[in-house]
Amino acid sequence: MEDIIFELKDVYFSYLGKFPALSGIDIKIDKGQKISIVGANGSGKSSFLQLLDGLIFADKGSVSFCSQELNEKMFDDEKFSNEFRRRVGFVFQNPDIQLFCPTVKEDIVFGPLHLGFKKSLIEQRLEKLIDCLDIKRLLDRSPYQLSIGEKRKVAIASTLIIEPEILILDEPTAGLDPQTTRQIIDLLTDVNMEGKTIITATHDLHIVEEISDIVYVFGRMKKIVKSGSPHELLDDIALLKENNLMHIHSHRHEDKTHIHPHIHWSHHTEEH
Amino acid sequence: MINRNFVERSILGVLSFLQDSFFSQDISLRNGFLQSLDPRIKLATFLLFILQILFAKSIGLLFFLYAFCLVLAVFSKINLIFFLARTWIFIPLFSLFIAVPAIFSVFSPGEALAVWNVLGVKLIVTKQGLDSALFFVMRVLSSVSFAVLLSITTKHFELLKVLRILKIPQIFVMTLGICYRYVYLFIEMIQNSYLAIKSRVGSFTHQKKGQEIVAWNIASLWKRSNYLNEAVYKAMLSRGYKGQALAWEEFKIKIKDLFWLFSVILLTIALNLK
Numbered sequence: 001m002e003d004i005i006f007e008l009k010d011v012y013f014s015y016l017g018k019f020p021a022l023s024g025i026d027i028k029i030d031k032g033q034k035i036s037i038v039g040a041n042g043s044g045k046s047s048f049l050q051l052l053d054g055l056i057f058a059d060k061g062s063v064s065f066c067s068q069e070l071n072e073k074m075f076d077d078e079k080f081s082n083e084f085r086r087r088v089g090f091v092f093q094n095p096d097i098q099l100f101c102p103t104v105k106e107d108i109v110f111g112p113l114h115l116g117f118k119k120s121l122i123e124q125r126l127e128k129l130i131d132c133l134d135i136k137r138l139l140d141r142s143p144y145q146l147s148i149g150e151k152r153k154v155a156i157a158s159t160l161i162i163e164p165e166i167l168i169l170d171e172p173t174a175g176l177d178p179q180t181t182r183q184i185i186d187l188l189t190d191v192n193m194e195g196k197t198i199i200t201a202t203h204d205l206h207i208v209e210e211i212s213d214i215v216y217v218f219g220r221m222k223k224i225v226k227s228g229s230p231h232e233l234l235d236d237i238a239l240l241k242e243n244n245l246m247h248i249h250s251h252r253h254e255d256k257t258h259i260h261p262h263i264h265w266s267h268h269t270e271e272h
Numbered sequence: 273m274i275n276r277n278f279v280e281r282s283i284l285g286v287l288s289f290l291q292d293s294f295f296s297q298d299i300s301l302r303n304g305f306l307q308s309l310d311p312r313i314k315l316a317t318f319l320l321f322i323l324q325i326l327f328a329k330s331i332g333l334l335f336f337l338y339a340f341c342l343v344l345a346v347f348s349k350i351n352l353i354f355f356l357a358r359t360w361i362f363i364p365l366f367s368l369f370i371a372v373p374a375i376f377s378v379f380s381p382g383e384a385l386a387v388w389n390v391l392g393v394k395l396i397v398t399k400q401g402l403d404s405a406l407f408f409v410m411r412v413l414s415s416v417s418f419a420v421l422l423s424i425t426t427k428h429f430e431l432l433k434v435l436r437i438l439k440i441p442q443i444f445v446m447t448l449g450i451c452y453r454y455v456y457l458f459i460e461m462i463q464n465s466y467l468a469i470k471s472r473v474g475s476f477t478h479q480k481k482g483q484e485i486v487a488w489n490i491a492s493l494w495k496r497s498n499y500l501n502e503a504v505y506k507a508m509l510s511r512g513y514k515g516q517a518l519a520w521e522e523f524k525i526k527i528k529d530l531f532w533l534f535s536v537i538l539l540t541i542a543l544n545l546k
Contacts, residue, residue, distance in 0.1 A: 055506045078514065085512040092510075096457055097503040102429035102449040109520045111511035142429070144456040158511065 003031045004067070005166055005197055006052055011061035013047055021047035023222040025061070029199065031165075034192050036208050036230070037201040039218030040244035045201035046093060048218070049168050052199065053090040086115055089164030093171045093201075095151035099143035104135070104154050107143060111162045122161070129157045133187070149180040156184065166197040173204050185210055205234060205245060219243055284466075287459050299424045304348035306425040311434045313529040317536040318422045324540055325414045331403075333543060334410040341417045348425050358424070359417045367412040374408070375401040428452060433519065446517040454500065458493060465489055 006029040013022040022044045029035055037045045050056045051063060054070055063070045065084065075081045089111075092098040101107040108129070112122045130136045133153050143151060152172065159167065169188070173181040185207050192198045192211075200211050208215055209230040217233060219225035219242075226239055233239065300307060306314060321337060328334050345355045374380055380401030388395040423431065432449050436442065469485055 050506065053510055055510060081514065082512065085510070090510045092503070092507055094503070097500065098507045100450050100453055100504045100507060102432060102453050106429070106449075106520055110508075110513075113518050113520055114512035114514065116512075140427070142456070143453065144460075162511070 005029050005031050005065065007062075007064045007067075008051075008058075009062045011051070011058045011063060013044075013051060013056060013058050015047075017059075020222055022051070022058075025224060027216065027224065027227075029197065031197055032192070032195050033197055034188075034211055034213045035197075035199045036212035036215045037199070037218060038203065038205065038208065038215060038233075038243075038245060039201075040220065043218035043220060043243070044222040045218055046170050049090065049170050049199065049201055053088055053168055054084060055090075082115060085111075086162060087164055088166045088168065089159035089162050091156050091159050091167070091169040091172055093174065095148070095155040096143070098155040098158060099151060102142055103139070104141055104143060104146070105139040107154060108139075108158045108161055111158060115162065125161050125163065129161055133157050133183075149176050152176060152180070152184070156187070160187075160191070164196070166199065167191060169198070169200045171202055171204075172200060173202065173207060181207065203245070205240075208234065217243055217245075284463070287463055299348075299350055300427045302349045304350070304425065306344060306348040306421065308528065309532055310523055310525050310529040311426050311430040312437050312523055313525060313533050314422065314426060315431075315434045315437065317533060318418050320536055320540055321418050322415050324543065325411055325418070328411070331407055331410060334407070334414055336543075338410065338414040338417060341414060341421060345417075345421055348421070350421075350424070355417075355420070359413065359420050362416045362420075363409065363413055367409050371405040371408050374405045377401065380404055433521075433523075436519065442517040442519055445519070450504070454497075454504075457500075458497065461493060461496060462489060465492065 006027070008025050008027045011022055011025040012020070014020045025044075025048065037048060039045050047056065051058060054065075054075055057063075057070070057072050065088075068074070075084070099107045101110055105126075108126060109122050112125070130139065133156070135150070135153055135157060138146060138150055138154060143154065146154065156169075156172065167188075172184055172188070176184070181204075188198055188200070188211050198211060202208065202211075212230050214227055215230050215233045216224050216227045217239060225243065226233060226236070321341075325334065325337055328337070342352065342355070346352060375397050377384065377396035377398045380398050382398040382400030384396045385399050385402060386397040388397075426434075429449065429452070432445055432452065435445050435448070466485075466489070473481075
């Protein structure tokens with residue numbers, strides 16, 4: 001049981017009590033797993049991740065973290081809150097939200113500084129991260145001066161510097177060029193190899209296979225409609241179509257027009 | 273046709289002014305004298321200069337301090353014409369409207385220098401009035417020049433950090449920092465919203481419609497800032513923020529900074545002894 005990091009039982013959540021975001025979610029996440037959450041826009045992926053990070057709390061059902069029930073009161077306990085924030089790191093979907101300090105460096109050190117890390121340790125980790133992510137030249141710049149790829153790298157750095165055991169990422173590769181996407185996937189794979197749990201919400205089915213042991217598909221009804229290995233799910237064309245994760249694609253080859261289902265995973269491997 | 277681009281001109285003009293004045297870090301990144309100083313020492317010494325200006329009793333001292341400020345600007349690799357333009361913009365705002373009436377005998381009686389007859393009313397410019405107006409303008413000019421010199425030779429985020437030496441609570445400094453960070457984002461949002469509107473309705477906008485567009489923009493910006501407010505707070509919580517803001521200190525005082533500090537103190541003492 002020690003290996004279960006998060007366990008959600010029949011969890012419901014709604015905004016302002018009237019806009020449902022999650023309806024009856026049951027899920028168990030084990031230590032060291034790579035989990036992907038896929039689903040159409042508005043299927044509740046971001047709300048689910050925020051729930052795991054203790055930023056919002058379930059209206060109904062139970063959420064537990066390492067066998068401890070997670071609720072708002074728990075976070076009033078400074079010791080628990082500190083411990084939880086040290087163990088769970090969250091990379092927001094919009095880096096402009098995550099990067100709120102006047103400079104990149106202040107943003108990166110914000111987490112460890114507020115979690116009470118020693119200055120020498122922060123400096124040591126910062127050095128390691130800026131080498132790893134190649135962001136040294138960005139340190140004194142303001143986040144508004146960065147490109148979207150740079151912002152995402154810095155947002156990831158600002159969470160990785162805490163060295164959390166569980167890393168939650170909300171669409172970490174959205175809007176990125178292929179090379180930056182590759183760098184981020186490699187980074188996540190490396191982090192997972194070190195034994196950390198990775199939970200990623202994404203639309204990008206290209207990356208799902210590499211960053212997941214189990215994929216959960218969130219449906220329009222704000223609940224999990226299927227879970228399984230990446231191959232199992234990515235081969236279920238009907239499911240992907242139903243959940244807006246693939247589309248009908250039309251293109252020309254020489255003088256012939258082909259129309260076939262297309263997913264952003266295995267480009268053009270379908271037979272024509 | 274004059275009104276055709278009124279909204280566009282106003283929005284883009286204001287935004288460009290904000291970007292130039294708040295976000296231009298070009299000068300603060302140059303390899304000049306003031307840029308090389310520790311921001312805390314720089315702020316302390318500039319406060320000394322400004323206090324000196326506020327308590328100065330001779331016009332000569334004000335001229336000396338203003339000239340000294342210009343010399344510092346030159347040594348900090350600032351184009352003098354740019355610097356004069358930047359500082360003189362503020363002078364009418366802060367002083368001209370107050371100083372002009374003071375030159376006349378109505379407010380400053382004394383030895384007449386010039387007399388005008390306007391619609392049967394005698395306007396007499398007095399020596400005492402002119403002296404006090406000049407004194408006032410020089411005081412404002414010197415203070416504004418030092419303040420502008422400090423702000424353009426220091427990175428804005430360093431200036432914010434330095435506010436702590438004035439014992440301003442960290443929570444205010446952090447709030448200012450976040451404002452500084454997000455004002456730019458909002459500027460971008462306004463520009464993009466305006467371009468999106470322009471791409472759909474063209475450049476011609478009736479004045480009334482233009483007012484509506486501005487009102488929509490304000491409302492939309494308010495909603496977005498409200499959303500950002502909540503989201504940013506969550507991002508802070510997620511990284512361990514517990515209501516008490518902490519700052520990353522990394523300023524280092526060098527021998528050059530100490531030398532500058534002692535020189536300014538000595539200069540202040542010397543000017544006061546005189």
